[in-house]
């Protein structure tokens with residue numbers, strides 16, 4: 001059985017089951033089927049603050065233990081909460097949000113270089129080709145973000161004149177993919193199911209995918225660099241201690257392709 005796909009209510013990021021969003025660190029993550037009702041509300045601003053408070057408190061509390069062990073129990077309690085709010089949604093259409101921006105943490109630096117595969121890759125939602133980092137966004141007609149998915153495999157950044165730096169942890173591709181036009185996707189599209197979006201969600205929109213593949217050049221990678229011991233590299237130099245730029249919840253590593261940004265400016 002496939003693991004459930006969780007959705008962060010705050011930033012719309014789809015991700016494996018978790019207690020806090022890997023990208024924005026919000027505790028409001030739950031199986032995507034259970035939070036679907038919340039996607040109908042703009043900016044999560046409800047008229048009745050008590051209802052909203054109850055729901056957030058529940059989602060926050062539930063992520064401590066419940067979602068994986070008892071998704072059905074969680075579902076029925078959330079259903080009780082959303083039932084009270086249901087009347088407030090005028091249109092039964094998903095409401096998009098602005099793409100959440102990510103700000104580099106204090107002490108972050110930007111390194112430029114070439115991406116090299118380390119342990120493995122992740123499969124692109126586009127065509128399942130191996131990539132190192134990818135950000136896939138489904139937008140509505142106005143360009144607002146409905147749902148998105150971010151995946152990253154640890155990779156080595158060959159920094160000119162400095163050697164390799166291991167890039168690990170949550171990462172976000174920040175450059176818009178100017179090389180490919182957004183693709184229209186509708187219910188049942190295999191690319192949506194690869195993102196973990198259930199067909200019965202009835203989601204449709206424009207899919208925008210930005211990926212970095214092995215050998216990707218002109219990269220600008222921003223994050224905090226620290227020394228770590230890396231088992232795979234222990235056979236050479238300093239017992240495997242190398243500089244590592246590790247993304248964390250609330251502070252993902254930012255990966256941009258300078259070529260794409262330049263293309264966007266032309």
Ligand SMILES: [Zn+2]
Nearest residue numbers: 008011021024
């Ligand atoms: Zn989030």
